Amino acid sequence: MSTLPEPSVPSGTPVTDPAKRVLPPNPKAAAIVALSFTALLYLVELVDAILPMRLDQAGIHSRELSGLDGVLWAPLLHAGWSHLFSNTVPVLVFGFLAMAAGIGRWAMVTAIIWVLSGLGVWLVGPSNAVTVGASGLAFGWLAFLLVRGIFNRAFGQILVAVVLLGVWSGMLWGLLPGNPGISWQGHLFGALSGVFAAWLVARADKAKKATAGGTGNLAV
Known part of the structure; x- marks a missing residue:
């Protein structure tokens, strides 16, 4: 085994975190991933509309x-085309914007x-009702985008968050109760899950930076 010094960055080369x-x-x-996932939602709704399933x-x-497995399927299902169009x-x-840290990181955040949003709905959702729709995911991604800049202390991300919020x-x-037929529980737990995911990601990034900063040399 041998040790090699860290590679130096040429003067004037921008370093992007x-x-x-x-x-x-x-x-x-x-874009392909975002479009493919959306296309999957439309395919599922088309099958639901054509076949008596x-x-x-x-x-x-x-x-x-018996309805706990709905946590896995609910974001893929919608109560009609208008519901899907709105999402x-x-x-x-x-x-798309939540993939800024890479598709792999996006997959973890999405999971x-x-x-968590599905489990929240299962725990406190309305009785004698079935909750479906990708709006919980949308609220989760939105919350993730709104707070990630604060956790990362990144001006660009905070600016994007301000635009999205506007x-x-x-x-x-949609986070508040009062609209019949709309799962505010799904929206609320989706948003809370997005904040939690942003915190986990920021914590993992800080730990990675601390480890890299303390290494000094690369052992091979």
């Missing part, structure tokens, strides 16, 4: 053990929001 990126490192790949019943049945743009935009500020009303 991956954690502080605003756009995905590979925008084309990120009642796929919506596979959503989350709150506090019923399309937020899913595309927020999903956290997907599972454009989609009306979505925040």
Whole structure:
């Protein structure tokens, strides 16, 4: 084994912190992922509309053990085309921007929001109702985007968050109860899960930086 000094960065070369990126490192790949996921939602809704399968019943049945597996399927299901249309743009935009740290990191963040928001709905959602829709994911990605800049102390990300908040500020009303047929529980737990995911990501990035900073030399 031998040790090698850390490679030096040529003078004048900008150093970009991956954690502080605003756009995905590979925008084309990120766009394909966001479009593919959205296309999957449309395919599922098309199958549900054509075949008499009642796929919506596979959503989350709150506090019923038999409905717990709906946590896995609910974000893929929608209560009709209008429901899906209303979620399309937020899913595309927020999903794409959430890939700023890479598609792998996005998959982890999405999994956290997907599972935790679903479990929250299962615990406190309305009785005798089935909860479906990707809006929990959309709220989770939005919350992730709104707070990541604060955790990372990244001006660019904070600026993007301000723009998103200005454009989609009306979505925040979806966090409050009062609209019949709308799962404010899914929106609320989605947003909380997004904040939690942003905190976990920032903590992991700080730990990685601390480890890299203390290494000094590279052992091979």
